[in-house]
Amino acid sequence: MADLMQRMDRALNPRVVAVVGDKKPYTWLRNLQPFTGKVYSVQIDPNEIPGIEEMGVENYPSLTAIPEAVDYVICAVPRQVAPRVLIDAAQAKVGGVGMFTSGFAETGEELGAKLQDEVVRIAREHDIVLLGPNCMGLYNPRLGVRFSADQPAGEGGPVGFISQSGTHAISVSLLAPTHGIRLSKAVSIGNAVVLDVPDYLEYFGQDADTKAIAIYVEGVKDGRRFARVLREVAKRKPVLIWKGGQTEDGARATRSHTASLSSRMAIWDTLIRQAGAIRVDTQEELLDTLKVLLFAKPGYGRRLALMAHTGGPSVVITDAFSRAGFAIPELTQASYDELATFFNVIGGSYRNPFDMGGTIGGPNSANLDRLFDILERDENIDTIVMDVAANFMARQFFQNPERLPEFLARLTRQRDRSAKPFITILNPAHLEAEVLPVRQALQAEGFPVLPSFERAAAALRRAMDYRAQSAVSDQLSAPATPR
Amino acid sequence: MASNVIERARGEGRVLLNEVESKELLEEAGIATSGAKLARTADEAIALAAALGYPVVLKILSADIAHKSDVGGVALGLADGEAVRRGFDGMLRAVRAAQPDARIDGVSVQRQAAAGVEVIIGMTKDPQFGPVLMFGLGGVLVEVLRDVAFRLVPLEPKDARELVREIKGFPILQGYRGAPPADLAALEALILKLSAFIEAHPEIDELDLNPVFAYPDSAIAVDARVIVSPAS
Helix, strand or coil: CHHHHHHHHHHHCCCEEEEECCCCCCHHHHHCCCCCCEEEEECCCCCCHHHHHHCCCEEECCHHHCCCCCCEEEECCCHHHHHHHHHHHHHCCCCEEEECCCCCHHHCCHHHHHHHHHHHHHHHHCCCEEECCCCCEEEECCCCECCCCCCCCCCCCCEEEEECCHHHHHHHHHHHHHCCCCEEEEEECCCCCCCCHHHHHHHHHHCCCCCEEEEEECCCCCHHHHHHHHHHHHCCCCEEEEECCCCHHHHHHHHHHHCCCCCCHHHHHHHHHHHCCEEECCHHHHHHHHHHHHHCCCCCCCEEEEEECCHHHHHHHHHHHHHCCCECCCCCHHHHHHHCCCCCCCCCECCCCEECHHHHCHHHCCHHHHHHHHHHHCCCCCEEEEECCHHHHHHHHHHCCCHHHHHHHHHHHHHHHCCCCEEEECCCCCCHHHHHHHHHHHHHCCCCEECCHHHHHHHHHHHHHHHHHHHHHHHHCCCCCCC | CHHHHHHHHHHCCCCEECHHHHHHHHHHCCCCECCCEEECCHHHHHHHHHHHCCCEEEEEECCCCCCHHHHCCEEEEECCHHHHHHHHHHHHHHHHHHCCCCCCCEEEEEECCCCCEEEEEEEEEECCCEEEEEEEECCHHHHCCCCEEEEECCCCHHHHHHHHHHCCCHHHHCCHHHCCCCCHHHHHHHHHHHHHHHHHCCCEEEEEEEEEEECCCCEEECCEEEEECCCC
């Protein structure tokens, strides 16, 4: 296994990449434009070679002809040629192959299944790290290895994403950075015939760049092994599982989609719970939960201070968090005594939730620091939630942009000194375009920004359930009292 | 040895172990049961009952009968030899009348267990994830409300702890309305032994301990059924 991890590490952090079989408009080669290493092409079609060379890419007739060792091969040839390319890859001692080529077992045809068997045999025999087939392969943003030209390059991050769907791999890798979530690597694993989810999970479990792991999975081939590896890795890093094919109809779609078996959701739920992983059911839940895990302090105390604006939203934010299992307690008398000295109670209230608009708005913005001081000190409060309401608070930042840095500085001061988790909520409202820069500014300072009360409450709940159970399992890892 | 019971059943072309065999296997795995001895005649049953101590329970032993009480195959609270004889003869008559084609191995005799909180602990195999252990409260709660929780085998101590606490009916085990609380540690220990037993016997396909009686100071399997895979 250590050997497989080393081989995967080479393939997933390549210095030399070769694209086999790219054609006009040379999508794969263009995807690699930001790549920090060396790119080669393998193409024998005389109609394609001039276009490749015009891009400044050296072309060779075969992988074995490339004058240096290739770490990662993108294979985009027709399926009949795929076994031949793998044989060359073995001979050239390449690190790994991302096989974009499709038309294998997922077609349900005999020829497809036969070709897949051949591909598997060659890859196994020669210890080739094979991603796919029928997949988008590797996205390594730090090194600029991409499978979509829209994917950002240059800066890596803490999240490893394993996806049984190529489209979800693209979608998450595009969407996550717009929410401040950077990926270490994403792998689209396709038919997963040589390497399956447990292999990638094990890899990300020991990958120093990866601090949290997200998985989109429809089914796995060796469930027992997946359960074992998940359990082991989830002890060290948060693992979020987005299971596709949860309904009977969805499960039918998985069979035609990736030729994998699907299992009843109750078992998956058990598996996820037992391993201490985190279940998410949508892409939104995946990203929301990651935000809290990555950008809030790791506490899991469920007594919240809710910083809100005006009456109705104060009521509704309280309902949302209370329904999600949180307590919104009263503060200590000392806190109330101090609040009484400056809180604007005309049209406001400070029992918790804090209807704070009149208190911290405009010329009184320094009162935000005083409010934070009280919440930081108050022993009844574990976690702080702030609604940066688009119509009340965010509006003043896009109307008076000079106030935004001051606001961010107050939030940063609180966050940096505190062990109490802090999350913000910013509803896009009817001012989506105006709100966006405020959201981006908050994200750039490393704050979790959730788009609604309800989604914030659900994400905080998931993250805290995870934190709490991992703390409990640390305590329980001591042997139980024998009877 | 455990394998003897399984090999014998397989040798006879059976996959279903009867209550006596199932409990024998469980006892060998360190799981407390209410015991069960095979009687082929009323005289054997009376002798066994005298040795075990009254009151006793008789149950029909037949691989062809899934729900024993539905066919008159259970007699509870038999207090003396005369009651055992009447129970034995009556049971065979009732079962033969209800299910004439059922093959009958005999009757199991066991000392009647004191009433406890009834729970069910079972195992089925998932095609992808292998053995899955199920826990729930017995009787109507499992059948109607499906108030059960699952864990994949093997279970760690933490899993057993969480499993018994996950069902909605957990307060009943904690001692509802003045009833004494069940011995949760004993239930957890039983579950962990069962998990180890299942791990050690991949040939076991399905298993039901139904009911297990949870007492304030112990837990015992009162009925058991083990299904093994056919001999290869």
